[in-house]
Amino acid sequence: MLTASLQALVDELGRLPGIGPKSAQRIAFHLLRSAPEDARRLAQAIVTMTELTTLCSRCGNIAEGELCRICTDPQREPGVLCVVEDPRDVVAVERTREFRGRYHVLQGALNPLDGVGPEQLKVKELLARIEPEGVREVIVCTNPNLEGEATALYLARLLRPLGVTVSRIASGLPVGGDLEYADELTLGRALEGRRPLEP
Amino acid sequence: MLTASLQALVDELGRLPGIGPKSAQRIAFHLLRSAPEDARRLAQAIVTMTELTTLCSRCGNIAEGELCRICTDPQREPGVLCVVEDPRDVVAVERTREFRGRYHVLQGALNPLDGVGPEQLKVKELLARIEPEGVREVIVCTNPNLEGEATALYLARLLRPLGVTVSRIASGLPVGGDLEYADELTLGRALEGRRPLEP
Numbered sequence: 001m002l003t004a005s006l007q008a009l010v011d012e013l014g015r016l017p018g019i020g021p022k023s024a025q026r027i028a029f030h031l032l033r034s035a036p037e038d039a040r041r042l043a044q045a046i047v048t049m050t051e052l053t054t055l056c057s058r059c060g061n062i063a064e065g066e067l068c069r070i071c072t073d074p075q076r077e078p079g080v081l082c083v084v085e086d087p088r089d090v091v092a093v094e095r096t097r098e099f100r101g102r103y104h105v106l107q108g109a110l111n112p113l114d115g116v117g118p119e120q121l122k123v124k125e126l127l128a129r130i131e132p133e134g135v136r137e138v139i140v141c142t143n144p145n146l147e148g149e150a151t152a153l154y155l156a157r158l159l160r161p162l163g164v165t166v167s168r169i170a171s172g173l174p175v176g177g178d179l180e181y182a183d184e185l186t187l188g189r190a191l192e193g194r195r196p197l198e199p
Numbered sequence: 200m201l202t203a204s205l206q207a208l209v210d211e212l213g214r215l216p217g218i219g220p221k222s223a224q225r226i227a228f229h230l231l232r233s234a235p236e237d238a239r240r241l242a243q244a245i246v247t248m249t250e251l252t253t254l255c256s257r258c259g260n261i262a263e264g265e266l267c268r269i270c271t272d273p274q275r276e277p278g279v280l281c282v283v284e285d286p287r288d289v290v291a292v293e294r295t296r297e298f299r300g301r302y303h304v305l306q307g308a309l310n311p312l313d314g315v316g317p318e319q320l321k322v323k324e325l326l327a328r329i330e331p332e333g334v335r336e337v338i339v340c341t342n343p344n345l346e347g348e349a350t351a352l353y354l355a356r357l358l359r360p361l362g363v364t365v366s367r368i369a370s371g372l373p374v375g376g377d378l379e380y381a382d383e384l385t386l387g388r389a390l391e392g393r394r395p396l397e398p
Contacts, residue, residue, distance in 0.1 A: 048247075
C-alpha cells in the first residue's frame, strides 16, 4: 500500500537496532514530510560517517584516520590500559574523567553459544601491546554480566604471566540506588566488595 | 568524545521522531559496524524516497508521479470520499478492505492552539472535488480526539449545503476489548451509538 521507494526505506529503517515496523513507518513518513534538504542531510551524514570514521588500528576505538584521539594524545599514560567490549564503552569511561590511561576495545565479549571465541575478539592485539607499550596495569572494564565476567577471567589468566597487574571494575549498588530494590546478586557483590570506612 | 562525522550522524538521527540521544548513538554505532554497503543502501533509500515519492496532486495520498494508485484505479468508486488526516491513515483504512471509494487527505486536523486553521489543511481542495467528481457521500475518518472531532463537525457544516451525505466513523469499544477497562467517554459513545440487534 506504500509506494515502492517508501516501502524500500521502511524496510531499510526496520533493519536498524531498536526500530520496529511501526517506528520505521513513522520515520519514513516524517522524512517524506520534511524539507528534501533535511532528508538529504541525514543521508549525507550516513555516507560521510562510513567514509571518515574507522576503528583505531592500535586500540579499536573510533577514529578519523589511523589512530584515535586518545592513542595520539601525549598526555595519556601509556602504562595503564582499560579493556572494554565496545567503542561506546570508551565514551562511558571517558565521561567519568577518572581514567588517564589508554584503551583497548575487544569488539565484543566471549560468548561460546554465539560462536564468539578469543579469535573473534581483539585478544591477540591486546597481548601484542603489553611489551612494546610497557603496559604494567590492565583494568578489565567488560560488562558485569556472564559474558563480560568470563572474558575478564580469561584475560586475567593470559595477562598475569606477563607480569601485568590485572584488576576488575567493582560491582555493587549504583550511586543513588536503593537497597530495597537491588537484586540479590548485585547486593551480594556489594557486600563481598566492601571496603574499610576511614573516618 | 565521538569523531566529528559520527557526532554529526548522531545529531541528525536524534532529529527523527521517537529517536532519543541514546537510540541515535546506538544506531550510529550500528551503522559504523555494518558493512559499508548496508549503510550506503540506507542512505540511498532515503534519497530515492525523497526524489520519487510525492503527494498525489488530487487527494494528498502518497504517490510516485502525479496521481496516487487509488486515484488512478478505475475500480475505485469516485462518488464516495473517505477524508483522513494523514497518508498513514489511508494505509490503515485500506487494510480493512472495507472501503472501495477514494480518499482525501487533509494533512492534519484543526488545532487553533498550534495555529492550524482550515487554510493550513486541504479543505479548499476537498470542496473543489465535490462537483467535478460527482461526490455524493463523504465519510469523515479523522481521529476520534478533540482535533479530529472539531474537524469533522467543521467539514460537515461545509459539505451538507453542497448536497453531500456526510457520515462519521463510529466510536465505541475496540473489537476484542474489555468493558471493565474501557474509559467512560468511549463506553458512553458506545452506548450512544448502539445498534439494533437483528436475530
